Amino acid sequence: MSADGKWKLVVHSPMGPRQLDLDITEQGSAFTGSARGPMGEAAVEGVVNGPTLSWTSKITNPMPLTLDFEVTFTGDAAAGKVKLGMLGNAKVDGARA
Incomplete structure (x- = not known):
């Protein structure tokens, strides 16, 4: 199942x-989309593995x-981590909207 x-x-x-509200479209081994959070909205692009x-x-x-995000999307669930620069790592989780 795709993370689209x-x-x-x-x-x-x-x-x-x-x-973080994420809207993504996979394109082979890459993806593009947008991320919206409390501080605004930004375009995102990355790697699909x-x-x-x-x-x-x-x-x-x-x-x-x-x-630096690394998130695994399984069915309607998401889980992973984000490296927060000098603040270390944080857990990321969520679900399909």
């Missing part, structure tokens, strides 16, 4: 949970960070 579509993810950050999608996002609020 709309997802509601939660990043369990050290500053508390942050919701089986059920696992990897991508990088840059944020500026509450501080400048590069976020």
